[in-house]
Amino acid sequence: MELEALCKAAKAAKYETAALDSDKKNEALIKIADLLVNESETIILANARDIAAATTKGMSIPLIDRLRLTEDRIKAMSEGLKQVAELPDPLTDVLEEWERPNGLSIKKVRVPLGVIGIIYESRPNVTADAFALTFKSGNAVILKGGSDAINSNTAITAVIKKGLKLCGINEDAISLIESTDRETTVAFMQMRDYVDVLIPRGSAGLIRSVVENSKIPVIETGAGNCHVYIDAAADISKAKKIVVNAKTQRLGTCNTAESLLIHEDIKDTVFPEIARALHDKSVEIRGDEEAMASSEYVIPATEDDYYKEYLDLLISVKTVKSVEEAVAHINKYSTHHSECIVTEDETAAEKFLNGVDSACVYVNASTRFTDGFEFGFGAEIGISTQMLHARGPMGLKELTSYKYQIRGNGQVRG
Amino acid sequence: MELEALCKAAKAAKYETAALDSDKKNEALIKIADLLVNESETIILANARDIAAATTKGMSIPLIDRLRLTEDRIKAMSEGLKQVAELPDPLTDVLEEWERPNGLSIKKVRVPLGVIGIIYESRPNVTADAFALTFKSGNAVILKGGSDAINSNTAITAVIKKGLKLCGINEDAISLIESTDRETTVAFMQMRDYVDVLIPRGSAGLIRSVVENSKIPVIETGAGNCHVYIDAAADISKAKKIVVNAKTQRLGTCNTAESLLIHEDIKDTVFPEIARALHDKSVEIRGDEEAMASSEYVIPATEDDYYKEYLDLLISVKTVKSVEEAVAHINKYSTHHSECIVTEDETAAEKFLNGVDSACVYVNASTRFTDGFEFGFGAEIGISTQMLHARGPMGLKELTSYKYQIRGNGQVRG
Numbered sequence: 078m079e080l081e082a083l084c085k086a087a088k089a090a091k092y093e094t095a096a097l098d099s100d101k102k103n104e105a106l107i108k109i110a111d112l113l114v115n116e117s118e119t120i121i122l123a124n125a126r127d128i129a130a131a132t133t134k135g136m137s138i139p140l141i142d143r144l145r146l147t148e149d150r151i152k153a154m155s156e157g158l159k160q161v162a163e164l165p166d167p168l169t170d171v172l173e174e175w176e177r178p179n180g181l182s183i184k185k186v187r188v189p190l191g192v193i194g195i196i197y198e199s200r201p202n203v204t205a206d207a208f209a210l211t212f213k214s215g216n217a218v219i220l221k222g223g224s225d226a227i228n229s230n231t232a233i234t235a236v237i238k239k240g241l242k243l244c245g246i247n248e249d250a251i252s253l254i255e256s257t258d259r260e261t262t263v264a265f266m267q268m269r270d271y272v273d274v275l276i277p278r279g280s281a282g283l284i285r286s287v288v289e290n291s292k293i294p295v296i297e298t299g300a301g302n303c304h305v306y307i308d309a310a311a312d313i314s315k316a317k318k319i320v321v322n323a324k325t326q327r328l329g330t331c332n333t334a335e336s337l338l339i340h341e342d343i344k345d346t347v348f349p350e351i352a353r354a355l356h357d358k359s360v361e362i363r364g365d366e367e368a369m370a371s372s373e374y375v376i377p378a379t380e381d382d383y384y385k386e387y388l389d390l391l392i393s394v395k396t397v398k399s400v401e402e403a404v405a406h407i408n409k410y411s412t413h414h415s416e417c418i419v420t421e422d423e424t425a426a427e428k429f430l431n432g433v434d435s436a437c438v439y440v441n442a443s444t445r446f447t448d449g450f451e452f453g454f455g456a457e458i459g460i461s462t463q464m465l466h467a468r469g470p471m472g473l474k475e476l477t478s479y480k481y482q483i484r485g486n487g488q489v490r491g
Numbered sequence: 492m493e494l495e496a497l498c499k500a501a502k503a504a505k506y507e508t509a510a511l512d513s514d515k516k517n518e519a520l521i522k523i524a525d526l527l528v529n530e531s532e533t534i535i536l537a538n539a540r541d542i543a544a545a546t547t548k549g550m551s552i553p554l555i556d557r558l559r560l561t562e563d564r565i566k567a568m569s570e571g572l573k574q575v576a577e578l579p580d581p582l583t584d585v586l587e588e589w590e591r592p593n594g595l596s597i598k599k600v601r602v603p604l605g606v607i608g609i610i611y612e613s614r615p616n617v618t619a620d621a622f623a624l625t626f627k628s629g630n631a632v633i634l635k636g637g638s639d640a641i642n643s644n645t646a647i648t649a650v651i652k653k654g655l656k657l658c659g660i661n662e663d664a665i666s667l668i669e670s671t672d673r674e675t676t677v678a679f680m681q682m683r684d685y686v687d688v689l690i691p692r693g694s695a696g697l698i699r700s701v702v703e704n705s706k707i708p709v710i711e712t713g714a715g716n717c718h719v720y721i722d723a724a725a726d727i728s729k730a731k732k733i734v735v736n737a738k739t740q741r742l743g744t745c746n747t748a749e750s751l752l753i754h755e756d757i758k759d760t761v762f763p764e765i766a767r768a769l770h771d772k773s774v775e776i777r778g779d780e781e782a783m784a785s786s787e788y789v790i791p792a793t794e795d796d797y798y799k800e801y802l803d804l805l806i807s808v809k810t811v812k813s814v815e816e817a818v819a820h821i822n823k824y825s826t827h828h829s830e831c832i833v834t835e836d837e838t839a840a841e842k843f844l845n846g847v848d849s850a851c852v853y854v855n856a857s858t859r860f861t862d863g864f865e866f867g868f869g870a871e872i873g874i875s876t877q878m879l880h881a882r883g884p885m886g887l888k889e890l891t892s893y894k895y896q897i898r899g900n901g902q903v904r905g
Contacts, residue, residue, distance in 0.1 A: 438897070440896075440899065441899045446595060481882075482852050485855045487732055489856075
């Protein structure tokens with residue numbers, strides 16, 4: 078379908094998805110979950126074409142692996158849909174309700190955002206995930222995936238549309254933009270008359286491009302230059318466990334630690350052990366002069382290192398004189414995603430919790446917990462790093478807005 | 492100050508304003524309120540230069556009146572600041588708090604948005620209003636007013652800065668951009684590294700320009716093509732009162748009704764009386780053929796009329812066959828601001844409340860109530876017409892975001 082026609086159809090569908098009751102939505106999610114498994118052969122065949130094209134063009138093995146769909150991965154997608162069906166419907170909440178002295182009764186109720194555009198890269202499982210979350214929260218979704226996964230995405234979308242149709246629901250609740258060229262992406266980002274919100278999912282480069290080119294309001298997600306600060310009053314065993322986990326448990330995630338701050342009082346006590354532990358995990362440590370003087374495993378850092386989200390076996394280290402200096406450093410260099418203080422000192426903990434301007438601020442726990450599932454949201458569409466609308470992990474509620482319903486009996490303004 | 496330096500200074504100040512306690516903020520608001528009255532002579536002199544320039548360039552009398560500051564208007568501004576001091580501090584709320592099975596304790600707390608940019612037109616009172624609301628909610632503000640009010644805005648800002656300084660608060664909590672040329676405005680809208688949110692206040696043209704050019708997240712405010720729908724089961728006296736109030740109580744506001752929908756069953760009973768009442772208030776009525784057949788006061792409407800926010804003695808009329816058609820018409824033509832159904836039929840009321848996709852949906856009350864004061868918020872910075880972040884009247888809470896504070900005792904992710 079031509080781009081504008083597709084966006085128009087999604088806008089028309091959003092009023093229908095908004096009006097679906099919870100049972101109907103859950104029935105459709107379960108039906109689609111079953112269909113995905115039943116039709117996994119077709120999906121895997123389509124995926125094979127993407128894999129072949131990727132191989133021909135010389136894509137790296139890890140990227141090809143991200144692209145690949147197997148019976149097991151399709152089963153996981155299907156399970157994901159069933160899990161979303163089990164979550165509470167965010168649209169049934171009344172947020173607030175009050176009466177005014179003139180007798181007007183005001184009710185604030187949740188409503189879907191409307192049409193949500195999702196721009197993403199090579200993982201085809203995002204297609205099913207993004208549909209499940211946006212649909213359950215009453216939205217229509219327009220997906221713009223990467224060219225590498227176009228055959229897989231098309232096959233998955235076809236199955237979802239089939240399931241919607243079988244349940245008597247407007248199939249335009251999901252649309253996939255089939256052209257994957259850059260011009261189409263840019264044109265899509267101008268479709269302000271039809272699309273209410275854009276959520277980019279993927280690399281820092283993708284997100285920057287969407288933020289800079291979109292005329293549609295964007296929820297910025299993802300980039301995480303996350304810090305762990307080891308305070309003067311840190312417990313050494315907690316510090317070691319947390320730093321190693323935050324840095325190495327998974328290298329490529331946005332909540333992975335990229336920078337370590339150490340209080341000067343512990344640079345010759347706690348820090349050398351931590352440096353050794355990181356070195357044992359093959360992490361290259363780039364630090365300032367004090368850190369270099371305290372551990373043989375530290376090589377020099379440049380100013381630029383402190384801005385970097387490495388997503389790799391690398392960490393930067395900076396020595397600070399106080400919790401205040403740690404907070405100021407983080408507020409300057411961080412992407413406002415997740416930061417941690419390791420300390421047994423309640424005053425330092427409070428200063429850090431209040432002073433650090435990031436979505437998630439931790440005392441004595443790994444930054445890796447910034448995640449919708451770990452927070453108990455049951456699912457997530459991404460991690461917002463902006464101030465507007467939603468901050469941190471975004472679950473079903475974060476895919477909604479609200480409206481006011483006001484009842485009177487003839488009131489007019491004097 | 493040069494633009495980028497000014498934005499940088501505001502960013503530095505935001506961490507200080509965020510940390511101020513309620514008493515300190517209220518002390519400063521009251522001090523500034525008093526200073527505005529004490530220094531009203533200086534402000535009025537500066538304003539006289541703006542008035543003289545406006546007169547020379549032939550500005551219309553109503554616009555000159557909007558620009559004019561008098562002792563009384565400065566007193567009103569001062570009172571406004573004192574009222575904001577009395578409002579509860581939105582930053583003291585804990586929004587949610589829960590514990591995870593692994594022992595992590597998660598607290599969701601309000602935080603300021605950070606640096607808020609406000610782009611506005613000729614009313615100099617916005618300078619004091621916008622400062623009071625953004626400051627009380629812990630933000631730093633950068634103001635970009637219109638060239639017509641530059642001397643008045645500069646004088647008011649100087650008084651506010653003086654008050655802040657007297658209270659020992661960083662004066663960069665407020666900044667006024669002194670160049671008023673278009674290039675500066677465009678450059679300001681690119682300052683994403685320093686400014687967290689932009690809120691335009693003013694004409695539809697101003698808002699459109701900000702939405703289209705800003706790289707900073709925008710809260711879209713204002714434009715209101717508001718509808719009143721008179722249902723088949725409407726009470727005639729309520730209908731008349733509400734339509735006349737919504738259209739004529741104040742012509743130039745965004746919550747003024749611009750379009751009237753009438754159910755075909757009452758086009759020859761209720762509608763002629765309403766048309767006469769509007770005609771008696773000098774309102775020109777542009778309608779479809781059915782409306783014209785029912786009242787001598789109706790002249791033909793074009794398709795274009797249904798999209799118009801007249802802000803004038805004009806209203807469009809359309810006849811519909813059902814509440815569903817009314818809802819569909821509104822969702823197509825409206826700016827999603829405020830809409831009303833007049834009906835005694837509970838089923839029709841429910842359909843309208845749920846189906847209309849606007850910030851404020853009324854049953855049997857004038858659209859003129861869409862206002863932060865009328866809602867009981869105590870004040871407002873504007874009315875959002877977008878889905879993200881805030882919808883409808885925006886008070887102090889809507890000028891905040893949140894963060895998660897998570898406490899553990901050494902938890903790491905497995």
